[in-house]
Amino acid sequence: KAGVTQTPRYLIKTRGQQVTLSCSPISGHRSVSWYQQTPGQGLQFLFEYFSETQRNKGNFPGRFSGRQFSNSRSEMNVSTLELGDSALYLCASSSQWGTEAFFGQGTRLTVV
Amino acid sequence: AQTVTQSQPEMSVQEAETVTLSCTYDTSESDYYLFWYKQPPSRQMILVIRQEAYKQQNATENRFSVNFQKAAKSFSLKISDSQLGDAAMYFCAYRRTQGGSEKLVFGKGMKLTVNP
Numbered sequence: 001k002a003g004v005t006q007t008p009r010y011l012i013k014t015r016g017q018q019v020t021l022s023c024s025p026i027s028g029h030r031s032v033s034w035y036q037q038t039p040g041q042g043l044q045f046l047f048e049y050f051s052e053t054q055r056n057k058g059n060f061p062g063r064f065s066g067r068q069f070s071n072s073r074s075e076m077n078v079s080t081l082e083l084g085d086s087a088l089y090l091c092a093s094s095s096q097w098g099t100e101a102f103f104g105q106g107t108r109l110t111v112v
Numbered sequence: 113a114q115t116v117t118q119s120q121p122e123m124s125v126q127e128a129e130t131v132t133l134s135c136t137y138d139t140s141e142s143d144y145y146l147f148w149y150k151q152p153p154s155r156q157m158i159l160v161i162r163q164e165a166y167k168q169q170n171a172t173e174n175r176f177s178v179n180f181q182k183a184a185k186s187f188s189l190k191i192s193d194s195q196l197g198d199a200a201m202y203f204c205a206y207r208r209t210q211g212g213s214e215k216l217v218f219g220k221g222m223k224l225t226v227n228p
Contacts, residue, residue, distance in 0.1 A: 031214045043203065043218040056213040088155060094214045099145050099164070099207070101214055103157035 002027065004093050004104035012110045018079040021107045025072050025093030031055075032074040033101065034066060037088040046089075049074050050096075081111045114139045116206050118219035125194045126227050132179075133189040133222055135204030141165075145207045146180065147216070148189045152200040160202070163187065165209075191224075199226045 005024040013019050025032050033056075034046040045058040049068035066076040072093075078085055088108050092101040115138045125131035137146070148160040163171045163180050170178050175195075179188045191198055204219040 033214050033216070035216075035218075042220045043216075045215050045217070048214055050214075056215050058215075090155075090157065092157070092214070092216075099162060100147075100159055101216060102159075103149075105154065105156045108155075 004091060004102050006089075006091050006104035006107050008107060009105065010108045010110075012112060013081050015081055015083060015111055017081050018077065019081060019109060020075050020077045021089055021091075021109070023074045023076075023091030023093075023104060025074070025091075026095075026102055029093035029095050029102075030072055031094040031096065032068055032072065033092045033094070034074070034076050035090045035092070036060075037090055037106070038086075043090070046076065078109075083111050085109065086111045114141070114144075114206050114208070114217045116204050116217050116219040118202075118204055118222050120222050121220070122223045122225070124225040124227055125191070127194055127196060129194055130190060130192045131194055131224065133191070133202055133204075133224070135187045135189070135219055137185050137187065137204070137206050139185070139206065139208075141208055141210065143209045145209060146178075146187045147205040147207070148176070148178070148187075149203045149205060149218075150198075150200045151203065151221070152197075157203070161189065194226050196226050196228060199224055 031050045033048040048056040068074045088106045090106045092103045146163045175192045205216045
């Protein structure tokens with residue numbers, strides 16, 4: 001069974017630009033969550049999608065948004081990038097019955 | 113709001129020895145899950161062990177075991193017979209069982225070094 005796939009693995013963007021990250025969950029998993037990981041703040045929850053609906057949202061500005069498609073693949077978008085958005089973005093998927101979240105390898109975003 | 117605290121930012125252990133990583137949490141919920149995740153340099157978070165709060169028995173997975181003290185809100189991870197491959201960042205995490213959300217609340221993490 002394929003794991004959680006995140007693309008791209010690395011990304012360099014300029015301040016003010018926007019970026020879209022992609023996450024393909026494990027087959028059959030309907031929940032996808034996104035986390036931001038930085039050395040200063042650690043791992044912070046961004047949002048969770050289940051069956052194309054946002055089920056939970058963290059404390060991030062509106063520049064951070066996401067969506068989920070009917071095949072459970074998810075994208076997150078960050079508009080008007082700031083230097084502080086440089087981070088590792090992790091995606092996790094879960095089945096509707098499971099308690100375990102499976103993580104992808106993350107996307108390393110650098111904003112210059 | 114739930115919080116998870118890992119007070120030791122770094123630890124080291126000799127290969128083949130035992131090490132214990134500490135974690136405390138704060139919640140008003142009575143039912144929840146606790147996890148230990150490992151993040152090696154490859155960056156991928158890997159589940160090490162899981163504990164359901166309603167279970168009194170401590171979880172065990174091969175060389176990994178936990179000491180779950182619900183009243184004290186403590187959840188420590190013991191690694192026995194440490195191996196070089198155990199070197200990584202370790203994160204303690206909490207998840208509610210109610211509310212239908214998969215949201216994890218993480219501690220700041222602890223860097224484990226294994227010395228040969």
